[in-house]
Amino acid sequence: MADEVHQLTRAFSGLGGLGVDEPTMVSALARWRQQPEKRSGFRKSFPGFFKSHGDIDRCEEGYMLHLAAEFARFKNLMVLWAMHPWERDARLAHHVLHQAHPAAIVVEVACTRSAEELLGARRAYQALFHHSLEEDVAYCARDKPYCNLLVGLVSAYRYEGPRVNDEVARAEAKALGVAVRSAGGVAGKLLENDEVVRILTTRSKPHLVETFKYYKEMHGKHIEEDLGKDETLQETVLCLAAPAKYFSQVMEAGLTDGADHHAKDGLTRVAVTRSDADMDEIRAAYQEQFGAKLEEAVAAKAHGHYRDALLSLIGGK
Template identity: 45%
Template sequence: MSLPNKSRTLAKAFSGILGVDEKSMMEILVKWHPEDLTTFRNESSSIFLKDKYFLFERWQDYHIAFLVKEFLRFQDVVVQWTMHPWERDARMARKALDGRPQAYGLLIELACTRSSDELLGARKAYQSLYVESIEEDIASRVEGIERQLLVALVSTYRYEGSRINDVAVRSEAIKLGITINRHGDKKKLFKDEEIVRILATRSKPHLKAVFKCYKETFNKNIEEV
């Protein structure tokens, strides 16, 4: 790639139009000589200003502030990417608990998308990092009806096989439908111990079968509740 093309590529990488392109920056900058950098500064008026007193090219202050923010974001991504998955999930869970109730969805995502071993590993890492269990942390920090469900979700070790009990599926789908019709409000479902047990302990294939049976029995998707 010619120097003018590299300069344009680097200017675009710094621009932040689609975020900072760290890969392009490093590929170009590590190979450039001081004179190449001088040319780049002179040709990138959107990034650098010519100092009117001492005639050198200097960064525009607002652009430095923008890049600092972007590089911190990049640093956070790199740090998280290199973490052991257990530690990453434990720190994400703690961050969710330190945030507002709207962040509790992250706890549900972690509990529902990780395998039983992965979730157990995150619980071990949480204890190591914060000298308390994630279960007790949720129980002491979360207020309201979500607490019972969240504690149950992170405490469980789900069966991960493919076996499904058809009798239990139909029974639990009907139980789910009756409870939904009785309470109306989806959040009130979390007060029902039987519903919490189903959501927190049943395997993912079993829950899919329950939700399918619910749709067939009550003629609506569980997402519509």
Template identity: 50%
Template sequence: MAFNQELEAITQAFSGHGVDEKSLVTILGKWDPTEREGFRKKTPHLFTEDHQRHFQRWDDHSVHLLKHEFVRFKNAVVLWSMHPWERDARLVKEALKKGQNAYGILIEVACTRSSEELLGARKAYHSLFDHSIEEDVASHIHGIERKLLIALLSAYRYEGSVVKDASAKSEAKVLYNAIKNAHKKPINEDDEVIGILATRSKLHLQAVYKHYKEISSKNLDEDLDDLRFKETVQCLCIPQIYFSKVLNAALRIDVDKNNKKSLTRVIVTRADIDIKEIKAEYQNLYGVSLPEKVEEIARGSYKDFLLNLIVRGC
């Protein structure tokens, strides 16, 4: 392989989600000092030329990003190997540390797990951090999301098959009126709306979702302006669409490091549950298969591991 081809292969090895370890070993490992200097000079996005002292130094930001890419495979393996309760407890803790931009993860854990799984996450959180989830949410979050998030993370929903259709229709009307009158009373302050979303069974809420569209002609999540309520409804009523959208955002080439982490989180947490349905919805929404998109964007052992988890759901 000519040097320019090798240079392109190495540049690609550093350019995705994870790194292509094979290229680093077979190409970068055999380059002599002249070839390595050529690599440094021809990759200004990785190296900065010090013209006064005549050498090329790693760009600090690039090094920082590469550290994250090198550990992406390790983090995926560790997360996959965890007990699901510990995994969710640690996801909640990390989201609380990161702040408002990560609060969607709290909703994801609260609304896409079964009642027993959410109870298990709360038990694990006690064990790991000597606090309750509710206690830490109350102490860390002081904004308008606080009431909703505490209610969702405290929930223990009925999971039977009985749905009272008349009640679902009535509550769809309650939600419709609350959204229509949100200029008078913000929806994040509406205890009745929060109570419906935090306590009703998922089958019941799916019936509410259906009746809401009959009333409004739009889906409930489409009518909601508040991001946290929108995410809550999607996670409770249309989780495969929600996860497909999260994955698509994470699989963009120019995505930031925090959104990149969503790729690991979603595939690891859904591989044993509904990855088959998520794959079908992803294909339906974006016209490309999820494995093909991962193959295109991810690199190395990280890519191989994710693809193996995706295949589990076939």
């Protein structure tokens, strides 16, 4: 009895909040049918979910909301997976633009998609919401220091060929260094620099990789190390020049004990949106940064059908 209760408690608890163990729950329905005393014992052994109120063990409202969110993770993953990628990106961007901190996912969509994919997302956005993505970004971020950067990023149609002008890349690395020194570590100041915004929002990704390489040669640091507290700039640089590293960090944040719901949603989002793109590179980047296999980390932290779906998307077997 004690082992059965323990298993069911683990199934309900989500153990870190990445899905619930649906098969164990279903098994308990069959095993405990017409055994109300077992259910009573389960309630009394699970004070996080139930509190004694007179003659009943009442469900706690907060935990019911938590449990509903964990059940929904698999559903949300499947809905995102089934959507056309352009619609998916449009809906992701629209959703976060109405939250308190919209920058990260907008940066992700704008900087890690190809020129055609971003254009498709912009078209889908107009069809779905009867506004352009650019105008909604400009309005929703109008009071934020990163507004001009975000508008430039979502408006871009970057050259995707391999050609890079080394002289220009070197000159722009120097210009970025001047801007960093002028900012003096003051948060937000780099975002006000028109030259920084121009370089990041117009140059091709191969060009930016070369520019950042020259920056390190000139200044002895990766550029993201010099961006201080400008989180939006750090995300932009990583998404443009090292997307696999960025995505592996998003997934690790979602797997960390105590992760909030935004971080957990990020795990779902990356698994779905990158499964057909660069998941091999993300797995390699994850192992390099965190010293573990991504699929093993997911198997240890996630639960139930949600875990199985994540592992199917991540692959690596």
